[in-house]
Amino acid sequence: MGRSRSPLLRVFLSVPVGYLLAFVGFPVVYNLVASVQKVTVGNIADLVRPFVGLDNYVQVLADPAFRKVLVNSLVFVSVNVVAQVGIGLAVALFFAQRFAGAHWMRGALLAGWMLPALVVGALWKWIFATQYGLANYALQSLSLAIAPVHWLSDPAVSLISVIVANVWFGMPFSMILIAAGLTGIPQELYEAAALDGAGAVSRFRFITLPALGPTLLAVACLVTIYTMRAFDLIFAMTEGGPLDSSNVLPVMSYQFSFQRFQFGPGAAVGTFAFVIVFAVALLYVRTLGREAST
Amino acid sequence: MLTRLLSVVAALVLSASAASAEPKTVTLWHVFNLDTDMIHGGIKAFNASQSEYRVEPRILPGPQIAAELIKSIAAGSVPDLVTLDNPVVASFSAEGTLTDLTDRVGKSEAVKAGVYLPGPWASILWQGHMYGVPRDANTIALYYNADMFRAKGLDPDKPPRTWAELRAAAEKLRDPAKGVYGFGFCATQSDEGVFQWLPFLYQNGGAIDKLDQPEAAEALQFWVDLVKNDLVTRDVLNMRQYEVANTFMAGGTAMVLGGPWELPRMQTEAKFDWRLALMPIKDDAKNIRASSLGGYDYVIPKGAKEIEGAFRFIEFMSRADILKEGWKTGRLPPRTDIEVPDPQWRQAYEMYHEQVKTARARGPHPQWPDISRAMQTAIQEALVGAKPAGPALKDAADKIKPILVKTPL
Numbered sequence: 001m002g003r004s005r006s007p008l009l010r011v012f013l014s015v016p017v018g019y020l021l022a023f024v025g026f027p028v029v030y031n032l033v034a035s036v037q038k039v040t041v042g043n044i045a046d047l048v049r050p051f052v053g054l055d056n057y058v059q060v061l062a063d064p065a066f067r068k069v070l071v072n073s074l075v076f077v078s079v080n081v082v083a084q085v086g087i088g089l090a091v092a093l094f095f096a097q098r099f100a101g102a103h104w105m106r107g108a109l110l111a112g113w114m115l116p117a118l119v120v121g122a123l124w125k126w127i128f129a130t131q132y133g134l135a136n137y138a139l140q141s142l143s144l145a146i147a148p149v150h151w152l153s154d155p156a157v158s159l160i161s162v163i164v165a166n167v168w169f170g171m172p173f174s175m176i177l178i179a180a181g182l183t184g185i186p187q188e189l190y191e192a193a194a195l196d197g198a199g200a201v202s203r204f205r206f207i208t209l210p211a212l213g214p215t216l217l218a219v220a221c222l223v224t225i226y227t228m229r230a231f232d233l234i235f236a237m238t239e240g241g242p243l244d245s246s247n248v249l250p251v252m253s254y255q256f257s258f259q260r261f262q263f264g265p266g267a268a269v270g271t272f273a274f275v276i277v278f279a280v281a282l283l284y285v286r287t288l289g290r291e292a293s294t
Numbered sequence: 295m296l297t298r299l300l301s302v303v304a305a306l307v308l309s310a311s312a313a314s315a316e317p318k319t320v321t322l323w324h325v326f327n328l329d330t331d332m333i334h335g336g337i338k339a340f341n342a343s344q345s346e347y348r349v350e351p352r353i354l355p356g357p358q359i360a361a362e363l364i365k366s367i368a369a370g371s372v373p374d375l376v377t378l379d380n381p382v383v384a385s386f387s388a389e390g391t392l393t394d395l396t397d398r399v400g401k402s403e404a405v406k407a408g409v410y411l412p413g414p415w416a417s418i419l420w421q422g423h424m425y426g427v428p429r430d431a432n433t434i435a436l437y438y439n440a441d442m443f444r445a446k447g448l449d450p451d452k453p454p455r456t457w458a459e460l461r462a463a464a465e466k467l468r469d470p471a472k473g474v475y476g477f478g479f480c481a482t483q484s485d486e487g488v489f490q491w492l493p494f495l496y497q498n499g500g501a502i503d504k505l506d507q508p509e510a511a512e513a514l515q516f517w518v519d520l521v522k523n524d525l526v527t528r529d530v531l532n533m534r535q536y537e538v539a540n541t542f543m544a545g546g547t548a549m550v551l552g553g554p555w556e557l558p559r560m561q562t563e564a565k566f567d568w569r570l571a572l573m574p575i576k577d578d579a580k581n582i583r584a585s586s587l588g589g590y591d592y593v594i595p596k597g598a599k600e601i602e603g604a605f606r607f608i609e610f611m612s613r614a615d616i617l618k619e620g621w622k623t624g625r626l627p628p629r630t631d632i633e634v635p636d637p638q639w640r641q642a643y644e645m646y647h648e649q650v651k652t653a654r655a656r657g658p659h660p661q662w663p664d665i666s667r668a669m670q671t672a673i674q675e676a677l678v679g680a681k682p683a684g685p686a687l688k689d690a691a692d693k694i695k696p697i698l699v700k701t702p703l
Contacts (some may be wrong), residue, residue, distance in 0.1 A: 042389030042391055044364060045367055045370050125532075128528045131527060149313045152529070153530070155678055242674050242678060243674045245682065260667065261364070273671060
């Protein structure tokens with residue numbers, strides 16, 4: 001296979017590269033530039049604004065809420081990845097069994113994922129209401145709780161509540177991708193292992209998991225990127241409150257820019273989110289490259 | 295042949311001149327999605343009454359309109375007319391992004407400075423110039439469930455008049471067996487929570503630039519005690535005003551703070567004898583009547599194409615007959631010279647009409663969102679029990695001081 005690049009190839013490549021530069025590269029650069037400027041409602045239309053160096057970053061880092069928000073984001077993302085991939089894997093394995101209605105039920109699970117995030121947020125806000133919500137009603141009927149849990153108004157619990165809602169929301173996505181990965185594993189491997197006397201757990205450990213390795217990594221990276229961006233659901237459920245206990249980087253960036261009209265700090269918060277996602281994406285691409293070369 | 299050519303040319307010329315007489319489009323962005331709001335009838339009537347301008351509306355969700363305006367300013371293509379929530383107008387006017395309307399108002403017959411309520415008028419001023427025209431005014435008052443009052447032995451014709459009476463009534467009305475809370479208010483981490491707490495601050499003689507004084511701490515402690523004693527649910531930390539009103543309409547809360555914008559829904563959803571009362575004063579010693587001012591202002595962004603058309607529409611919407619229509623969705627005229635004859639929800643109208651006279655504007659201050667956020671944090675810290683009311687407000691005062699030093703209230 002020749003390594004020479006024909007001029008026609010360059011022409012074809014320039015289209016996606018141009019698209020990426022314009023719609024992905026430009027906003028990132030714009031955000032980076034805005035994060036070192038003093039940007040107000042008055043000068044937002046301009047490109048050249050007063051340069052303030054790292055003042056915006058200093059302001060953000062000094063904000064006591066920011067530390068909470070950064071930790072929240074990291075906790076929110078890691079728990080979501082583990083839960084969504086773990087539960088997605090379990091559900092995908094379950095539906096891989098042949099039983100009546102398996103395909104139909106798997107499709108029905110996807111319905112939750114197709115709802116707009118704002119609707120899911122509103123739905124879970126209703127479920128988690130202290131007085132009249134379904135969650136407390138269920139807990140009290142099953143005698144699992146003495147007093148009603150303040151799912152969304154207790155700072156100690158609100159992050160857990162938004163995590164639960166987001167896991168419910170995103171798990172079908174992981175499940176479908178993992179289910180697709182499962183179909184790629186040849187049945188003969190399982191038959192051979194069963195003949196050799198391997199039990200279900202051994203078959204899972206030594207056949208399924210290694211074969212699913214790349215798929216699981218890909219799903220984990222995608223879920224990381226999606227949950228780093230999670231905005232609508234949290235905004236609808238708690239707006240990041242109470243006291244920023246369920247606040248995450250995208251919501252904080254929005255609050256700085258569009259509620260407090262401080263676009264510089266808003267851009268700085270956005271940069272933090274970008275760096276984290278960039279690092280994860282880099283790891284993913286590197287690992288993919290290593291997988292492909294083995 | 296020649297006559298045919300001439301008639302074609304004549305037809306073209308005539309159609310061209312008719313095209314030049316086509317009305318100029320005035321783009322209006324507003325937030326009023328109830329179809330009985332005065333703005334819908336107003337737009338139709340304005341468009342029908344003249345052929346020079348044609349208003350084309352676009353409805354946006356309330357919490358998003360400021361963000362959309364910012365995006366349009368950034369893109370360099372602004373609408374001609376926008377309705378903004380009154381406390382954020384100063385953030386836009388102080389940055390020079392709104393058209394100065396001082397001269398137009400000076401010459402106007404329909405919009406005269408002297409007739410507006412002081413709160414709404416203050417919200418459109420910046421350094422002595424006018425950057426908008428108030429559209430409507432509202433405030434909060436006390437909704438109470440008269441049926442529940444009767445059931446618990448309270449006189450529904452004598453609603454709570456003071457903070458102590460409010461507390462006592464809430465204690466009597468609280469019914470844990472039925473899941474009914476005595477009182478409810480909004481305490482979210484947003485301007486809505488501050489909006490509902492400010493009347494208590496003012497009624498105790500406090501002020502936003504004096505949050506480290508005992509008057510402020512007492513006003514917040516009143517709320518803290520209500521939540522601590524389970525008279526108010528902790529969920530108020532996460533309930534917006536309309537959600538608090540929902541619990542009232544569903545019979546889950548006996549008394550709530552709310553505005554007249556709830557009235558259209560109250561009429562259909564609340565299946566009991568609901569009434570309004572003025573905000574209770576602190577006590578007879580501190581007899582200060584106060585509430586928070588809400589309402590929207592018309593603003594014309596800088597760089598709008600049809601400033602004249604937009605202002606004509608503002609003047610049209612400022613007509614007395616149109617402003618009286620505003621009450622159909624619970625919007626009071628922002629003026630002292632207009633009363634609504636034979637209003638819907640008469641008892642509510644009388645209460646709100648009286649209350650709005652003592653409603654105080656938030657700001658105007660270009661950094662109102664930051665001032666508000668400092669107070670939001672203090673209110674939530676105290677309600678959650680993270681800090682006592684005094685220290686929480688002292689922290690808020692420390693955050694607000696540098697902002698006010700730069701630009702006084």
